[in-house]
Amino acid sequence: MTKQDCGTLVLATALTGIAVGLALATRELSRFSPVPENFLLGLVFLAGIALGGLLRGFAQLLAAILVVMLVGGAVMTAALLVAELGDSLLGLEVTLSVAVGKAVLNGFLFIFPLTLIGALIGRLFQRD
Amino acid sequence: MQRKISWALLGVLVLIASLWYAQAQWSYQRFIQTARGLEVQFTDTAVEETSEAVRVRFTLVLTNASDQAISVEGVSCLLYAGQEFLGPCTMLSTPPAVPARGEWRLTVTTDVTGHYRENYHRARAAGIRVKGSLQMELPLGDGFVKVTRRFHQVISRS
Numbered sequence: 001m002t003k004q005d006c007g008t009l010v011l012a013t014a015l016t017g018i019a020v021g022l023a024l025a026t027r028e029l030s031r032f033s034p035v036p037e038n039f040l041l042g043l044v045f046l047a048g049i050a051l052g053g054l055l056r057g058f059a060q061l062l063a064a065i066l067v068v069m070l071v072g073g074a075v076m077t078a079a080l081l082v083a084e085l086g087d088s089l090l091g092l093e094v095t096l097s098v099a100v101g102k103a104v105l106n107g108f109l110f111i112f113p114l115t116l117i118g119a120l121i122g123r124l125f126q127r128d
Numbered sequence: 129m130q131r132k133i134s135w136a137l138l139g140v141l142v143l144i145a146s147l148w149y150a151q152a153q154w155s156y157q158r159f160i161q162t163a164r165g166l167e168v169q170f171t172d173t174a175v176e177e178t179s180e181a182v183r184v185r186f187t188l189v190l191t192n193a194s195d196q197a198i199s200v201e202g203v204s205c206l207l208y209a210g211q212e213f214l215g216p217c218t219m220l221s222t223p224p225a226v227p228a229r230g231e232w233r234l235t236v237t238t239d240v241t242g243h244y245r246e247n248y249h250r251a252r253a254a255g256i257r258v259k260g261s262l263q264m265e266l267p268l269g270d271g272f273v274k275v276t277r278r279f280h281q282v283i284s285r286s
Contacts, residue, residue: 013139022145031273032155034148047141053134079149083156125130 005056009064012054017068019047020115021075024106028076029083044110048118053125061119069111073103155268165194165279172235173283175256179227182214182240182248184256189233196267199225200282201274203234205260209251215244217260255284268285 001009023043026033033040051068055061080099085092173186184207192198200223207214218238225234240248248256258281265272 012134012138015142019138019141019145022142022149026145026149026152029152029156032159032268033153034151034155040148043141043145046137050137050141054131054138066285083153122134 008054009060012051013064013067014071016047016051016115017071018075020044020068020111022033022079024072024110025076025079025083028080028102031095041110041114044114045118048115049122051115052119052122055119056126062121065115065119067114068115069107072111073107076106135184159268159273162196162198163192163275165192166198166264167191167193168262168277168279170281170283173281175259175283175285180241182245184238184240184283185236186258186281187233187235188279190226190262190269191224191231193229195228196227197227198267199265201263201265203260203262204207205236205239205258205279208257208259209248210253211245212251214240214243214248214256217258236255255282
């Protein structure tokens, strides 16, 4: 694995995690979201396609998706904390625990399957 | 070329996701602000005992401190003395739209009679507990979001 491959892996994983985390945090605020839920899930899927187009090797891809779950979950937790703390009806501890719970659930329900399927499709577009 | 497209797609997705999140967050904060502008208070409370009934009176005041009119869809409440149920409240007014920076007063007078009155005497409570909720439609963008504000008050014996 070259230095450039390593850089690609880190940057692609970070960007995918941010996109996925923000999209799923918006989905949690679905009543206030400017777009329907399906668009947000579609975004997660597209992020998977982009990730699949950038990484070589299945093992690398799988590892990247697992890291995306973590990064996406962290971004989602932070985004939900920002939203919920504005409300301040619940304390920090409860808000954090709710946000982490939602992030874990979304990680397994949406991030993993959607980015994996998307990435596998994205790999089909790799020419070399 | 292929990689450039993937990078561009990823960049655009981050941008779009940030934009949608910011919009959702802005709408949510506005909604919270409107909801915080609503306050439910009780005034003119009284419990009067006569030979035939126990009359419970109170005025519910809904204050709307927000800049938007709020339409109230309905009000409901139940009366209790300690653990004993005393029946539902009697409401005669039709809920209106509460104007921006205005208030709405609803006078509720309920006569507790029959076995509910027996429950009241059995409980020997210091006061009557009013538990209820207001159903409202809060404006959100072009539409509305239905919300429920619960209230709870103990009215002491006169």
